[in-house]
Amino acid sequence: MDIRFLVTFMEVAETRHFGKAAENLYLTQSAVSARIKQLEEYFNSALFVRNRNSLQLTVAGEKLLPYAETLAKTLNKARQALSDENVQQLTIACTTNAWDLHLKQQLTPLKTAFPEVAIKADVLTNEQLMRMVHEHAIDLAVTTIPFKSDDVETIELCASSLALYYSSKLSAETAKSQFIHIEWGKNTVSL
Structure with a gap:
């Protein structure tokens, strides 16, 4: 079983909401639902009672919660202990x-x-990348789109200038009348 399923379970148990848990974990709501469903199938028990406007832990969910917390803490300690080895490793991820x-x-x-x-x-x-940063699975993230999170320190490494080019086969008049769409990540410009 993947520890991320238990982390997802703990987040849903804390927020009592699939959408908020998905937002906090930087997942889609369907991914959170799928993970909970897989956990329920694994344990062959419903973990949540889903009512119209509320989400409550079942008895099985209440029993699982302390084990999930203990496992998550133990695995984090193991990850930390292994990172203290003589070999230092820097894990970088980028877009x-x-x-x-x-x-x-x-x-x-x-x-x-x-x-x-x-x-x-x-x-x-x-x-x-955002999920890996929040799971502390990487040491450094490099992206062209800044994270919107209070838990992440953002430092600008460099600035890049963009230039627009067009084919010399286009006449100047044709080039002026064309619609130009520039896509650069989530920041899109239409001219």
Whole structure:
């Protein structure tokens, strides 16, 4: 069983709302529902009583909650103990745009500056990146779209200028009359 299912269960139990739990975990509401359903199938018990305007733990849910909390704490301690090993590892994840703009050029200088540190780099979607940050599964996130979270410290690494190009086959008059749509992550501009 994936520990994230138990973390999801604990968040739903705390918020008493699938939508709020999904928002707090940076998941979709359907992902939260699917995880709870899988837990219920695994334990062969309903964990929540779903009423029109309320969500309550069942007796089975009440029994599972302290075990879920203990398991989550134990696994976090294990992760922390393993990170205290002699080999230091820096886990970095970024979005595709951040990789192209910044990170792929910086990995070699970073490794040269810190040869004793093992560096692991992944390219993820912004949603996956946000979830990994909040689960403390990565040390550093690099993205072109800042996170909206009080739990995350955001530092601007660089600024990039964008330039617009068009084919020389277009006449100047045609180019002026065309609709231009620029998509850069969630910040989209129409000209």
